[in-house]
Structures are given as C-alpha cells and as structure tokens.
Amino acid sequence: MSGPVVVGVDGSAAALAAVDAAATEARLRNAELHVVHCFVWPALHVPRGASPLGPPAGGVRESVERMLAEALARAQAAAPGVEASHGVIVGEAVTALETESRTAQLLVVGHRGSDGLIHALLGSTAVHLAAHASCPVMVVRGRPEPAGPVLVAVDGSAQGQSAVAFSFNEAALRGADLAALHAWSTWTDHDKPAPGRPLEIVDLIGDVRELQAAEDRLLAEALSGYRARYPDVTVRPRLVRGRTRSALIEATGGAQLIVVGARGRGGFAGLVLGSVSQAVLHHALCPVIVVRAGLG
Incomplete structure (x- = not known):
C-alpha cells in the first residue's frame, strides 16, 4: 500500500501516544507521517485569535499551533528523520479522518480523546473509523511499550x-x-x-x-x-x-x-x-x- 501514515491529534495524552506509534509505523514503511487536527470551532464562527482581555498567545489558533508543534516534536523523538507534515481540517473528526483514510496506507488514533470519553465505545470515533475507513486503522491502547510477537x-x-x-x-x-x-x-x-x-x-x-x-x-x-x-x-x-x-x-x-x-x-x-x-x-x-x- 502507498500513501502516508495519518494520525489524528487533539492534545490528549492518548493522541500523543498515537503519534509515537504512527511515527514508528511511518519509519517502518518508509512513508510520510501526516499529523491531522480536526477543528470544529471555526465552523461555529468562534474567533480564532487571542481575546483582547487575555494574553496574546492565548487564542485558539495559538493553542492549535502549540498542539501540532508538540505532536511533530514527539514524532521526531519517536522516529528520528521521519518525514512529517501537518494539517488542520475544519470539520468533525470522524468525517475528516474518514476522508483522510482514502489516500492513507494506515490511519492511527488514540483510544480516548481530550474530552475524557473512552473512544472504544460503540458509535465512537475509533469504532466508526475501524468499520468505515478506506485503509486499516490502528487504535493505540494498552500497556506502555508493549513487546512480544x-x-x-x-x-x-x-x-x-x-x-x-x-x-x-x-x-x-x-x-x-x-x-x-x-x-x-x-x-x-x-x-x-x-x-x-x-x-x-x-x-x-x-x-x-x-x-x-x-x-x-x-x-x-x-x-x-x-x-x-x-x-x-x-x-x-x-x-x-x-x-x-x-x-x-x-x-x-x-x-x-x-x-x-x-x-x-x-x-x-x-x-x-x-x-x-x-x-x-x-x-x-x-x-x-x-x-x-x-x-x-
């Protein structure tokens, strides 16, 4: 299979673990890693910049940029030298990631998101993508640094x-x-x-x-x-x-x-x-x- 390894991030610890796994998979496949954040707030017309009453780096845009920078740094630490890109998609996560899967060789997500809800529940992001994505889906869960066959x-x-x-x-x-x-x-x-x-x-x-x-x-x-x-x-x-x-x-x-x-x-x-x-x-x-x- 060709195409990038795509990983969805939302700032959660589980998403960062997914980045580690996705970077490793990209290195093994000699593929590009594409880090994606799905962003619904602009569609709801929420201001992207900092509030005039708050710190200049406290806006939504700055928060997303920090999140992506952290994810890319994690990817380089997990798989030094892996070619990585990132993107922000305006839209709901399930729909956006399902679209990304059409050109990917592997889609990677964490088992829980920043809202604290376990995404392995019926009807959740992970289950929906596993059933409908156009490429295999990796859900990163379980013990840290698993070993064995x-x-x-x-x-x-x-x-x-x-x-x-x-x-x-x-x-x-x-x-x-x-x-x-x-x-x-x-x-x-x-x-x-x-x-x-x-x-x-x-x-x-x-x-x-x-x-x-x-x-x-x-x-x-x-x-x-x-x-x-x-x-x-x-x-x-x-x-x-x-x-x-x-x-x-x-x-x-x-x-x-x-x-x-x-x-x-x-x-x-x-x-x-x-x-x-x-x-x-x-x-x-x-x-x-x-x-x-x-x-x-």
Whole structure:
C-alpha cells in the first residue's frame, strides 16, 4: 500500500501516544507521517485569535499551533528523520479522518480523546473509523511499550484473511514473530444438515476430535499462502479451544500488536463491527489494528 501514515491529534495524552506509534509505523514503511487536527470551532464562527482581555498567545489558533508543534516534536523523538507534515481540517473528526483514510496506507488514533470519553465505545470515533475507513486503522491502547510477537486473529473468513495478510507484512516490517491464534469450540462447526432433515444434537456437537482436526486444517490453510511470501517471519500457530474474545484478549498481554478483521464468520449484519473486533477494541492490552476485507 502507498500513501502516508495519518494520525489524528487533539492534545490528549492518548493522541500523543498515537503519534509515537504512527511515527514508528511511518519509519517502518518508509512513508510520510501526516499529523491531522480536526477543528470544529471555526465552523461555529468562534474567533480564532487571542481575546483582547487575555494574553496574546492565548487564542485558539495559538493553542492549535502549540498542539501540532508538540505532536511533530514527539514524532521526531519517536522516529528520528521521519518525514512529517501537518494539517488542520475544519470539520468533525470522524468525517475528516474518514476522508483522510482514502489516500492513507494506515490511519492511527488514540483510544480516548481530550474530552475524557473512552473512544472504544460503540458509535465512537475509533469504532466508526475501524468499520468505515478506506485503509486499516490502528487504535493505540494498552500497556506502555508493549513487546512480544505480532498477534493475528484467524477465523477463515474473508475479513480474517485480510487481517492475516496484513499481519504477515507487519511482522516482517517489525522483525517480529507472528502468533496466529484460532479459537474454536463445538459451536464453530459450520456443516449444515441436508435440507428437510431435522437438526440433531450430533449436528451441534459432532465428534470433537474431528472438529478439532477441521479447525486445525482451517488454521493451517489460512496461513499456508503467506509462509512462502514471508520466509523470514517465524510463525507460531496456536489452536485454542474456548471463547474467541477471551482467548484473544488474554493473548494481547504478551503481544506488541494485535491484528483483527472488521468482521468474522457468523457475525450479525447490523453491527458496524463484529463482536470480536468490538471486544478487542474495548479490552486489548496492546495496540489494535482493524483490517476490513480487501485492505490487507
């Protein structure tokens, strides 16, 4: 993918952490970093300059300039030499950043904003962008300076395969191992009975050993097409019997990054994101990259 790495800033600590991560991603990709602040006040006709009753550097314009200068300084500290630009966009953050994503290779945001509201909540900036942006979206959250392999959620779906493709490239860029986790249970068998035949308990449970073997094949097949393309990436397949969300969230405690698809198999069409992606955005202990189908 071409284009800059775009990061949204609003002056919050989470946004500055996002700048650090975005600068690192730009350096790894040999890409430009573009720092964006979305500014709604001019649209509301609020004066941009300093108040005549206050200090000369106390205006909105000066505040935004200081914010961007701090962000650019953080970027240079995190990734010395990275080419960086900045821009102020008049408009609401979700719409502006979604537009920026059309020409970006990666969009980076923090998990909470300057208003103190957690942006991983349903309908928030991070969730909306993860579901609708035109490029993969990184939400920076979790413990500081996470280490370990790149972790990818594997489920065999089209969305999941885009995430797998992205994760191999990300692991190669970082010189990291790739931990590929697939969780299964007796409810993940998707063979259906013949039309007209009543559903029986064996259809729901089946032979557990056969189910496990089928899920193991699914994991192997999901990875097989990428191993030859990325021979230097050490892959650690992991088949877990249990709930996907809890298995992934637990695994993020030992990962530097997790990559998930926007939707997996068996999701509900009415959700902007699949339930697994939602849970990871809420609770992961490391940064999250959400990749929609076709964007890996």
